[in-house]
Amino acid sequence: MKYISTRGAAPILSFEEAMLSGLARDGGLYLPESIPTLSHGDIAALSGLPYEEIAFRIMRPFIGETFTDDEFAEIIAKAYAGFGHDARAPLVQLAENHFLLELFHGPTLAFKDFAMQLIGQLFEASLKRSGNRVTIVGATSGDTGSAAIEAFRGLEAVDVFILYPHGRVSEVQRRQMTTPSESNVHTLAMDGHFDDCQARVKDMFNDFDFRDGVRLAGVNSINWARVLAQVVYYFSSAVSLGAPHRKVSFTVPTGNFGDIFAGYIAKRMGLPIEQLVVATNQNDILHRCLATGDYRPDGVIPSISPSMDIQVSSNFERALFYAYGGDGAAISALMDELKEGGFKVSQGAREALSETFNSGRVSEEDTLATIRNTFARTGELLCPHSAVGVQVANAQRIGHTPMITLATAHPAKFPDAVKSASGVHPALPPRMADLFDRDERVTRIGNDLGAIETLIRERIAL
Ligand SMILES: Cc1ncc(COP(=O)(O)O)c(C=O)c1O
Numbered sequence: 001m002k003y004i005s006t007r008g009a010a011p012i013l014s015f016e017e018a019m020l021s022g023l024a025r026d027g028g029l030y031l032p033e034s035i036p037t038l039s040h041g042d043i044a045a046l047s048g049l050p051y052e053e054i055a056f057r058i059m060r061p062f063i064g065e066t067f068t069d070d071e072f073a074e075i076i077a078k079a080y081a082g083f084g085h086d087a088r089a090p091l092v093q094l095a096e097n098h099f100l101l102e103l104f105h106g107p108t109l110a111f112k113d114f115a116m117q118l119i120g121q122l123f124e125a126s127l128k129r130s131g132n133r134v135t136i137v138g139a140t141s142g143d144t145g146s147a148a149i150e151a152f153r154g155l156e157a158v159d160v161f162i163l164y165p166h167g168r169v170s171e172v173q174r175r176q177m178t179t180p181s182e183s184n185v186h187t188l189a190m191d192g193h194f195d196d197c198q199a200r201v202k203d204m205f206n207d208f209d210f211r212d213g214v215r216l217a218g219v220n221s222i223n224w225a226r227v228l229a230q231v232v233y234y235f236s237s238a239v240s241l242g243a244p245h246r247k248v249s250f251t252v253p254t255g256n257f258g259d260i261f262a263g264y265i266a267k268r269m270g271l272p273i274e275q276l277v278v279a280t281n282q283n284d285i286l287h288r289c290l291a292t293g294d295y296r297p298d299g300v301i302p303s304i305s306p307s308m309d310i311q312v313s314s315n316f317e318r319a320l321f322y323a324y325g326g327d328g329a330a331i332s333a334l335m336d337e338l339k340e341g342g343f344k345v346s347q348g349a350r351e352a353l354s355e356t357f358n359s360g361r362v363s364e365e366d367t368l369a370t371i372r373n374t375f376a377r378t379g380e381l382l383c384p385h386s387a388v389g390v391q392v393a394n395a396q397r398i399g400h401t402p403m404i405t406l407a408t409a410h411p412a413k414f415p416d417a418v419k420s421a422s423g424v425h426p427a428l429p430p431r432m433a434d435l436f437d438r439d440e441r442v443t444r445i446g447n448d449l450g451a452i453e454t455l456i457r458e459r460i461a462l
């Protein structure tokens, strides 16, 4: 299996190379040259299998020669061993034909653990074999950072630097990132918002002296391996509701478009998905773009679902690549226009996107009301991101096709919003009960590429 860039002008790579490099050298994102499909029978055969076995069958064709079957099976087993639920991604029924896919039973209580725990194992195995070291740099609005730190803390061949927007993550998220004491973990609180953090990470990838000098690697969802690992739970949940014999739809709380793009890949692999619904908070650029074709970031507004406070949505580039028929030059031109303020999606590409994607936006008040009402009706305590998803799904007027809404984080990561909506203070799991007593270690830094690169060079030279 080979990987190509969405902008068509970067070297073609193997799975291992694409995983270790993150962003392509032409600024694009890697995608498989072709998408393997599963037959009706292959999908039906997934029903009732353990999550790890489904993960193996879905991801194996994308991995190529990088790992043997035995090695890959062992990597998957280790990745999910620390999850706090036997099903890994259990489904809970909220209403007739509306289900919640709980993706928050991993070590850091967010869906990011599904990919990050796997990537941690994949990096470790690959770097052990090659004897190389890498410097991972990631941007986070709260959850990617804690998941990455958890997956890479203490690994000898890796230094991990996480940039988060100072003052714009929840206290639990911040403490998850600032309390690990391992010397290979470097948490940086940057001035600005998430888009600024992500822009500086991309700048570092586009500064080839720096990139090659520190052996830069990325674990944001610009990394194809992140997306791939998330494809699995679309299959596991859909087959448990009767796929491939019946269709399913998904509503996905969305920011960087990585999670919902994994659903798109599942659909292209043959999973009968009727609709993929993008659910946004007031940072609604994706909702506006799907409705009007206009993609024009206009500033990040802080919200009670801070992990979705994103306006430059990296993985939308991958969806556009397919909507433009794989035309890398067209994508490159759009991304140049984005640097100047925004772009208009062509009519043909809009039609292609609307064949799969639908969207909705939720206000702050409706997010709180959804937490309150869902708790009162079902006893399920939603985090504010999951509540955005549930509210958008409810507005779709769910019919005969089951709707699965992704619950992307545990309510205890956002106790203030959850308590104000429901009156209940969501407790952290016992293994995290002392999170607020642990010492914090964080470096404040400006939104300044030179200063960040200097800090990274100095830290890894120690
Ligand atoms: C809790 C939570 N929900 C939803 C999202 C949005 O996911 P994506 O960025 O893959 O669209 C994020 C961040 O990515 C998140 O942390």
Ligand SMILES: N[C@@H](CCOP(=O)(O)O)C(=O)O
Binding pocket: 139, 140, 141, 142, 143, 144, 145, 219, 220, 221, 222, 255, 256, 258, 307, 308, 314
């Ligand atoms: N919501 C994310 C933002 C980064 O997204 P990623 O999926 O591209 O890593 C976060 O919580 O950090």
